[in-house]
Amino acid sequence: MEKKIFQIKGMHCASCVRVIENALKNTPGVSEANVNLATETATVTFDPKTVSDEKLFSSVANVGYQAYVKEQAVSEDAEEAEKKKNLADLKRRVVFSLSLAALIILGSFPGLENLAPGFLKNIWVQLILATPVQFWAGLPFYKATIPAFRHRTANMDTLIAIGTTAAYGYSVLVTVFPQIVESVGIAPMPYFDVSALVIGLILLGRYFEARAKAGTSEAIKKLIGLQAKTARVVRDGKEIDLPIDQVVIGDMIRVRPGEKIPVDGEILEGDSSVDESMVTGESIPGDKTSGDTVIGSTINKTGTFTYKATKVGSETMLAQIIKLVQEAQGSKAPIQRLADLISAYFVPIVIILAILTFVIWFDFGPVPAFLFALLNAVAVLIIACPCAMGLATPTAIMVGTGKGAEHGILIKDAESLETAHKVKVVVFDKTGTLTVGKPVVTDVVSVKGEGGRGENILQIAASLEKGSEHSLAEAIVSKADEEKVKLEKVDKFKAIPGHGVEGFIDKKRVVLGNQRLMEREKIDITHARPGLVSLEEEGKTVMILAVDGKLVGLIAVMDTLKESAKEGIEALRKMKIEVVMITGDNQRTAKAIGGQLGIDRILAEVLPDQKEAEVRKLQNEGKMVAMVGDGINDAPALAAADVGIAMGTGTDVAIEAADITLINKDLRSVAAAITLSKKTMRTIKLNLVWAFGYNVVLIPVAMGVLYPFFGLLLSPIFASAAMALSSVSVVSNSLLLKRVKI
Amino acid sequence: MENLDKVIVTAFGALAIVLTYWFFLMKRGREVAVSDSVDITVNGGYSPEVISIPQGKTTKINFFRTDPTDCLSEVVLGDFKIRKELPLNQKVTVEVTPQRRGEFPYSCGMGMYHGKIVVR
Numbered sequence: 094m095e096k097k098i099f100q101i102k103g104m105h106c107a108s109c110v111r112v113i114e115n116a117l118k119n120t121p122g123v124s125e126a127n128v129n130l131a132t133e134t135a136t137v138t139f140d141p142k143t144v145s146d147e148k149l150f151s152s153v154a155n156v157g158y159q160a161y162v163k164e165q166a167v168s169e170d171a172e173e174a175e176k177k178k179n180l181a182d183l184k185r186r187v188v189f190s191l192s193l194a195a196l197i198i199l200g201s202f203p204g205l206e207n208l209a210p211g212f213l214k215n216i217w218v219q220l221i222l223a224t225p226v227q228f229w230a231g232l233p234f235y236k237a238t239i240p241a242f243r244h245r246t247a248n249m250d251t252l253i254a255i256g257t258t259a260a261y262g263y264s265v266l267v268t269v270f271p272q273i274v275e276s277v278g279i280a281p282m283p284y285f286d287v288s289a290l291v292i293g294l295i296l297l298g299r300y301f302e303a304r305a306k307a308g309t310s311e312a313i314k315k316l317i318g319l320q321a322k323t324a325r326v327v328r329d330g331k332e333i334d335l336p337i338d339q340v341v342i343g344d345m346i347r348v349r350p351g352e353k354i355p356v357d358g359e360i361l362e363g364d365s366s367v368d369e370s371m372v373t374g375e376s377i378p379g380d381k382t383s384g385d386t387v388i389g390s391t392i393n394k395t396g397t398f399t400y401k402a403t404k405v406g407s408e409t410m411l412a413q414i415i416k417l418v419q420e421a422q423g424s425k426a427p428i429q430r431l432a433d434l435i436s437a438y439f440v441p442i443v444i445i446l447a448i449l450t451f452v453i454w455f456d457f458g459p460v461p462a463f464l465f466a467l468l469n470a471v472a473v474l475i476i477a478c479p480c481a482m483g484l485a486t487p488t489a490i491m492v493g494t495g496k497g498a499e500h501g502i503l504i505k506d507a508e509s510l511e512t513a514h515k516v517k518v519v520v521f522d523k524t525g526t527l528t529v530g531k532p533v534v535t536d537v538v539s540v541k542g543e544g545g546r547g548e549n550i551l552q553i554a555a556s557l558e559k560g561s562e563h564s565l566a567e568a569i570v571s572k573a574d575e576e577k578v579k580l581e582k583v584d585k586f587k588a589i590p591g592h593g594v595e596g597f598i599d600k601k602r603v604v605l606g607n608q609r610l611m612e613r614e615k616i617d618i619t620h621a622r623p624g625l626v627s628l629e630e631e632g633k634t635v636m637i638l639a640v641d642g643k644l645v646g647l648i649a650v651m652d653t654l655k656e657s658a659k660e661g662i663e664a665l666r667k668m669k670i671e672v673v674m675i676t677g678d679n680q681r682t683a684k685a686i687g688g689q690l691g692i693d694r695i696l697a698e699v700l701p702d703q704k705e706a707e708v709r710k711l712q713n714e715g716k717m718v719a720m721v722g723d724g725i726n727d728a729p730a731l732a733a734a735d736v737g738i739a740m741g742t743g744t745d746v747a748i749e750a751a752d753i754t755l756i757n758k759d760l761r762s763v764a765a766a767i768t769l770s771k772k773t774m775r776t777i778k779l780n781l782v783w784a785f786g787y788n789v790v791l792i793p794v795a796m797g798v799l800y801p802f803f804g805l806l807l808s809p810i811f812a813s814a815a816m817a818l819s820s821v822s823v824v825s826n827s828l829l830l831k832r833v834k835i
Numbered sequence: 836m837e838n839l840d841k842v843i844v845t846a847f848g849a850l851a852i853v854l855t856y857w858f859f860l861m862k863r864g865r866e867v868a869v870s871d872s873v874d875i876t877v878n879g880g881y882s883p884e885v886i887s888i889p890q891g892k893t894t895k896i897n898f899f900r901t902d903p904t905d906c907l908s909e910v911v912l913g914d915f916k917i918r919k920e921l922p923l924n925q926k927v928t929v930e931v932t933p934q935r936r937g938e939f940p941y942s943c944g945m946g947m948y949h950g951k952i953v954v955r
Contacts, residue, residue, distance in 0.1 A: 134874075134926065136872075172920050172922055175922050175923065179903075179905070233903065233904070233905075236902070236903060236904065237879070237902070237903075237904035237906070239879070240878045240879020240880070240902055241879040241880060241904075241948075242879070243879055243880075244879050244880030244881075244882070244884070244948075245858055245859055245862040246859070246879065246880045246947075246948055246949075247859055248904075248906055248947035248948065249906065249945075249947060250904065250906075299905070303905065419918070420916040420917075421916070422918055423911060423912070423913070423915075423916045423917045423918030423919075424913055424916040425911070425913030425914070429913075432946065433940075433942070433946050436945075436946040436947065437946070437949060438860065440859070440947075441855055441856065441858075441859035441860050444855050444859075445852050445855050445856065448848050448851045448852050448855065449848070449852065451844075451848060452844055452845055452848035452849075455840075455841065455844045456841045456844065456845060479945070479946075479947060480906075480945050480947075482946070483944070483945030483946035483947060484945060487911070487918075487944070506916060
């Protein structure tokens with residue numbers, strides 16, 4: 094059985110639904126059919142062996158409708174086209190309404206009316222000019238208000254629709270039946286200028302807001318735009334250009350100099366230099382050769398190479414980055430909760446305040462009380478700006494996460510971005526994070542001559558370590574390889590986590606590991622201590638080799654510090670953030686490395702499974718802690734930290750335990766991520782203060798609280814200008830984040 | 836006479852306030868139980884507004900926007916990290932797999948229109 098959704102054309106009512114459902118259900122091979130009028134779709138469960146799509150279409154056609162398959166995924170281009178169309182429509186309405194409003198003002202505004210041609214002063218002409226503004230330019234407000242009413246919901250448009258309709262309606266009354274208002278002692282003066290100009294200004298604000306809002310999603314658009322369109326695939330010995338979606342895993346792809354690498358893969362033949370900055374933010378092009386990984390959508394600089402596709406479609410690194418950034422932009426920051434809560438009640442409360450304003454001015458206002466009541470109530474409706482509150486946080490989050498992605502800093506969600514600005518302590522794992530993670534043997538020391546020459550020590554150690562997966566073991570084995578040392582057979586090999594390894598060579602029991610292992614084995618290392626201490630003071634990790642319970646030698650290994658480590662730590666210290674290094678190394682080695690990097694606090698001799706507990710201890714000191722690790726070995730510590738920061742590895746970007754992933758592998762980005770968080774939060778707070786402050790201050794002013802003291806009232810026209818500026822300024826402020834240096 | 840006007844306006848004003856409060860703030864959304872997929876029409880709000888879906892199972896939510904209001908052109912399901920453009924008259928499907936029970940509100944891009952997903 095297969096389930097498919099088809100689009101249906103030509104439905105008008107519920108009975109159409111029944112007719113189509115029956116037609117489909119009566120088709121042999123169909124087990125279930127559901128038709129939805131709202132979405133104009135039919136969901137059909139059928140046996141594809143018995144009935145084809147075409148047969149289903151003809152069943153629908155027989156009862157007078159049309160069924161067809163429609164692409165479900167909405168293309169980015171279609172979205173863009175619709176946005177452009179909407180913007181053009183909005184622009185037409187703005188120009189139209191502001192032009193007619195200008196003519197009305199020319200004919201009605203005291204002082205200006207002397208300059209106006211006589212016919213513009215005629216209130217019937219003003220009525221003719223104001224009507225299309227109200228009902229054509231202002232149509233979007235009504236179109237939003239009426240269906241919202243059906244849902245018992247109100248929004249921003251409801252306020253504008255009520256406000257301008259009140260001003261326009263009163264003006265029509267004054268124009269058509271002036272005697273009615275005259276009979277209650279009010280001069281028959283219309284307010285067409287108010288209704289028309291308010292609509293024009295609000296639409297203008299909306300136009301600028303829409304343009305600015307488009308800028309907030311620029312980063313994600315840029316990422317989507319990076320995707321390659323075609324790939325030159327080698328099939329049956331021939332090179333053919335294929336659309337990117339036809340490339341499958343295992344395809345051989347050829348890339349020439351200057352070309353875009355279409356999908357992720359591994360180089361089979363050839364070498365080159367590849368610029369990955371557009372995807373990972375890594376600024377310097379890297380050399381790639383056979384066996385190296387290449388990332389799709391990056392640029393091949395110099396050589397030609399052939400590679401095997403290992404990840405295609407939604408699995409590629411770029412696709413994962415896009416997904417991660419989209420998810421982050423869709424998430425909500427905790428700081429937004431209050432704004433969400435307020436905006437849910439905001440519009441009804443403003444309507445209530447407007448009614449209250451009308452009643453108070455009518456009852457207690459000066460003559461003509463009705464006019465004061467009407468204009469002030471309209472001003473309250475117009476000035477209220479719930480949009481600014483709704484836009485304050487998400488626009489900043491969108492720009493902030495997009496900016497991060499541009500620099501190779503991927504933020505999992507808005508909450509992580511919010512938390513990062515409070516970080517007071519950053520804990521770095523040493524191996525693989527501060528260091529390259531590829532240690533090399535620097536010293537082989539024979540003790541008391543029992544192991545013979547240094548070469549023998551290396552031979553025993555390398556033979557033993559051959560079975561280990563530890564990075565230190567790798568260093569010893571490759572040193573032995575380099576020196577062409579022949580390895581011996583090892584029996585009963587065993588790794589002792591956090592200590593070292595043991596095994597039997599030539600029936601002799603051999604142990605290799607740290608001082609803790611020697612203590613456990615009760616092996617005396619007193620006479621090797623001076624050498625050991627001096628090696629450790631150089632920042633080297635020393636492993637001790639013992640055969641049959643006797644110390645025979647020392648092997649010192651050292652890992653290279655990452656180029657960005659020193660600057661990265663310095664940047665954090667400048668931000669007054671405490672830097673902690675966590676390592677399994679002993680105190681002396683750790684201190685030596687810490688000293689080279691200028692690290693404040695060192696947590697040495699920490700076993701891998703204790704890292705999480707150490708992070709929790711730091712949190713118990715009342716500090717917000719970020720943990721930086723490789724994301725694989727440090728996953729529990731990363732998850733325990735308030736902010737887990739993982740260094741990117743290979744082409745996997747979504748590291749489960751991490752809140753932030755640095756795909757540029759640059760340690761300076763830890764400080765950059767915290768800076769980005771601080772700047773984003775500052776923008777959000779400023780936006781919220783502005784959005785709340787604006788409403789809290791200006792709604793009472795529009796209600797007339799300043800009138801008893803200063804005789805000050807807010808004209809609805811000024812109210813609309815302020816309201817239009819309000820949401821534009823919030824979005825523009827968020828866009829300023831793009832210029833921030835991180 | 837003048838005082839009578841005031842009394843009438845005050846009375847109508849009070850009534851209008853009560854009506855506004857009742858109309859907008861005292862509505863109860865009818866909850867629609869959903870298992871595999873649900874079609875939500877976006878027109879002046881979300882219909883159905885409140886849906887209940889099972890925990891731990893993937894539910895497809897098909898949004899179909901027929902209302903040109905700019906506010907509604909985006910839907911945000913913050914708890915599920917989803918922010919989607921809803922082009923006019925096109926079906927947009929989002930998939931959610933809730934891991935815990937509770938009420939998860941969703942809204943339009945500016946937080947003006949609201950709906951709720953109840954996970955049972």
